[in-house]
Amino acid sequence: MTGLTHLDQAGAARMVDVGDKPATARDATAIGRIAMSADALALVRDASAKKGDVLAVARVAGIMAAKRTADLIPLCHPLPLTRVRLDLAIEDDGVSVSATCATYGQTGVEMEALTAAAVALLTVYDMVKAVDKHMTIDAVRVVAKSGGKSDDWAADAE
Numbered sequence: 001m002t003g004l005t006h007l008d009q010a011g012a013a014r015m016v017d018v019g020d021k022p023a024t025a026r027d028a029t030a031i032g033r034i035a036m037s038a039d040a041l042a043l044v045r046d047a048s049a050k051k052g053d054v055l056a057v058a059r060v061a062g063i064m065a066a067k068r069t070a071d072l073i074p075l076c077h078p079l080p081l082t083r084v085r086l087d088l089a090i091e092d093d094g095v096s097v098s099a100t101c102a103t104y105g106q107t108g109v110e111m112e113a114l115t116a117a118a119v120a121l122l123t124v125y126d127m128v129k130a131v132d133k134h135m136t137i138d139a140v141r142v143v144a145k146s147g148g149k150s151d152d153w154a155a156d157a158e
């Protein structure tokens with residue numbers, strides 16, 4: 001029909017059968033950012049938000065989200081993650097995140113990395129929204145992956 005792996009010949013959604021694929025080491029990295037006011041950023045930088053240390057909580061939230069991706073994205077396979085790393089950095093006008101997930105398996109971890117990055121950013125938003133209701137989350141995307149049939153890939157430098 002469309003060549004999309006999550007659709008069968010009739011166009012119905014399906015979980016892809018990866019049973020015959022060889023297991024390989026796989027990883028993926030996703031990034032994103034949240035822009036915010038100087039007042040909100042000061043709370044993040046100083047770890048003085050009423051709800052606690054924003055970056056620490058966002059890091060844990062991202063790790064937890066990566067582990068639950070198959071519960072959130074209907075056609076994702078549950079994966080035994082071997083590593084989840086979240087790096088959050090304070091920038092001039094917000095916070096950036098980089099999430100890397102790894103596994104040894106039959107399918108990739110792009111969705112886990114995207115979910116980790118997105119949930120970490122949503123957590124930052126939640127923790128300082130009382131100070132800045134105009135924050136924007138953007139540029140969440142996969143920037144690198146390795147392993148599997150298509151092997152290594154990296155986004156072009158911007």
